[in-house]
Amino acid sequence: MEIDDSQEKVPGSVDEKATQKALPNVTPDVAALKETTTNAIEENSTINEGATRAETTTPASSLTTSRSAVPSTLSSVGPTTASLKEKFSAQKIPLQTDFANLIDVADCERKAVGLSPAQPGGAGAGLLLDAEERLAVLPGNGISVGASVGVMVEANKGLIVGANGVAVQAGNGISVGASVGVTANAGRAIIVDSGGVGINYGSTLQVTNQQLGVSDNFLQRKTISSTIPSLVSATCFKIMSIPSGMKNAYAQVYITSSLTGQKFVFTICCDGGVSASGGTYSMSISNFYRPSAGYAVTVLYLYRESNNDMSVCIFINDASPTTVSMNYSPCDIQGFTLYPFIQVSVGGPPPETVNSINSNSNNSVQGA
Incomplete structure (x- = not known):
């Protein structure tokens, strides 16, 4: 380096004329590069205006890379760009620490793309260097890379990708509005409320230990009772019926x-619309008990109503008040609806009577 003595010298400055040396086309380790740079720096500076020449030396042991002091949380590396540029500006003599800072800053770039010797794994997760050694997004696992980076979704899995982003696809019970919800088919015994999706079940079912099962009360026998007041004359009371289109309905009740x-015990098997549509029926009384004092229920009638429903009524022939009851198991009622002794006629059987059975002995009748 040539120094022009005719010009005034500023401490720590050099002439702008400097020989540039081409850098080798390699990227050595940062520590090795710093050591080489340190040995190549002349650490003496010229003191301006006749001052004594002072020799300034920075021990190599005091130089540390910014990376070596980086804590678990990231911090900045080196001085500001403006400060670093000023150290290497015209007529300045960069010190060893300035070269160290410059190397640290440059090293950040190759570490960012995964090209440091200490990074055998290459670029970070989800990134790669393309054919032109540009940092790019790694395609795969639902990420597509083309003219732009996008998200791919598997078809028919409930997601769609539109201009506004990824969304839930409505349909098949999924509703999308202000929020995503589930639409339940009320006719399929499914309900949706603030607690989530559930089953709409009746009294014959119950949930125990998070499992749906038959209610403990389902198989228990039930009783329908009614107190009949004093009667002026014999009266018929409906106790059960089936709709006209029903086939093979069955019921067995214990009447007292x-x-x-x-x-x-009264047992009946019947089709709806008997006589009008050619259906069949059979009725029987068993386990009959009648005390010597007499009996209140004298006859049971099977009759057809105006809408072709088939019904059964009991004929009570007693002037004194009495309580009549039907005791039954839910398993013994198929197709029939039971009633709490509804009055239908007075003084005789109801119209459209198909057949009757006396309740004073064990017997049966049948017909079509």
């Missing part, structure tokens, strides 16, 4: 009267 202690 509190006044006389009468007891018997």
Whole structure:
């Protein structure tokens, strides 16, 4: 380096004329590069205007890379760009620490793309260097890279990608509005409320230990009772019926009267619309018990109503008040609807009577 003595010298400055040396086309380790640079720096500076020449030396042991002091949380590396440029500006003599800072800053670039010797794994997760050694997004796992980076979704899995981003696809019970929800088909016994999706079940079912099962009360026998007041004359009371289109309906009930202690089992098998549509029926009384004092229920009638529903009524022939009851198991009622002794006629059987069975003995009738 040539120094022009005719010009005034500023401490720490050099002439702008400097020989540029081409850098080798390699990227050595940062520590090795710093050591080489340190040995190549002349650490003496010229003191201006006749001052004594002072020799300034920075021990190599005091130089540390910014990376060596980086804590677990990231911090800045080196001085500001403006400060670093000023150190290497015209008529300045950069010090060893300035070269170290410059190397640290440059090293950040190759570390960012995964080209440091200490990074055998290459670029970070989800990134790669393309054919032109540009940092790019790694395609795959739902990420597509073309003219732009996008998201791919598997078809028919409930997601769609539109101009506004990824969204849930509505349909098949999924509704999308202000929020995503589930649409339940009320006719399929499914309900949706603030607690989530559930099953709409009746009294015959129950949930125990997070499992749906038959209610404990389902198989228990049930009783329908009614107190009949004093009657002026014999009266018919409807106890069960089936719709006209029903086939192979079945019922078995245990009928009792509190006044006389009468007891018997009534069983019926019947089609809806008997006589009008050619259906069949059979009725029977069993386990009959009649005390010597008499009995309240004398006859049971099978009759057709105006809408072709088939119904059964009991004929009570007792002037004193009595409580009549039907005791049954839910498993013994198929197709029939039971009623709490509804009055239908007075003084005789109802119109459109198909057949009757006496309740004073074990017997049966059948017909079509």
